[in-house]
Amino acid sequence: MAHEGTIVPIAEGRATPVGRTALWWCLGLGVGMVAGELVSLLTLGVMGLPDAAQASPLVAATLALWPWGLAVAAGALLLAGMRPAARLEIDRRTAAHIRRTGAPAIAKVMRASDPTPGPRAGLDATLLIRTSTGRMFSTDVHWTLDPVDAGSVRKRSVLPVRLDPSAPRRAVLDTQADSRAFAPGVDLDTAFSARRRLRQMVQRTRWSSRIALLVGGLAGLLLVTV
Structure with a gap:
């Protein structure tokens, strides 16, 4: 069991490493081919792939655009894999416990819904957390707050939060923090x-992903320019 206020590191890489490495290779291949096409266009005045295939205009356009599509699709899938798997709903009792025992951190609000009306305002928020060690990660939460506190949760605002030591993505608004100095020594x-x-x-x-990105990039560059 973790000590009070000590964060247990978030488990990394539970997604299949082979699939992630393949996406990095596809990203490198797409970027490498795009770079090769640009080099060919600047030096020879022709697009590498369509010229090599001696293709019709329609096929040439498809060949010219598919490396861009490959790079964009691979990048989008990699970014999607970095997103939290689900929104965490934190009830008021659990939030009170985390405020007492959790580790302090700061969070930037990336997105926030309008609070529901009433004495218990519910809202959804996507947060970018920064821990005291400088580590950053995203989390999606549903909070139930007093209306005054809910009004402070606005897009791009930076807020004090407390993190569940055993599950750091469970973040709650630290309503007890000093609003004038909740992040000493940190340039917000x-x-x-x-x-x-x-x-x-x-x-x-x-490292396997870095190597896959590099090898894919070189392969894409050579495929177009050689």
Whole structure:
């Protein structure tokens, strides 16, 4: 059992590694072929694949566009695999327990629904969590809050949260935190920057996926240019 306030790391890679690696290879292949087509167009004035196939205009257009489609489809599937599997509904009793025992963190609201009217305002929110160690991950939650607290959950707002130590994606709004200094030492303007998120994604990518991306990219480039 985890100690109070200590986060157990989120399990990674429960999706089949072979399938994920194949998607990275497809992404690399698509990007490599697109790069090869652009190089061929800039240096020779022709699109590599259609010229090599001596195709009709319709087939040539299809050949020119399918590497883009391959890259976009593979990238979209990889991003979809990084999304939380389900929205977590946290009742008020559980939320009160997590506020007492959970680990402090901050969250940027990526999306939020309008609160339901009444003394118990329910809302759905997609959060980007940043822990005290700098780790970031997404979670989808359903909260039941007082109307005043619910009004603070707006898109792009940064909020103090508490995380369930045994299941960090179970995040609750920390209504007891000091709103003036809930993230000491953290620059809220850059804490969730795209650069930080991209760097973390690269760091967390398996070596097998990195190799698949590189090999796919080289294969796509050679397929078009050689």
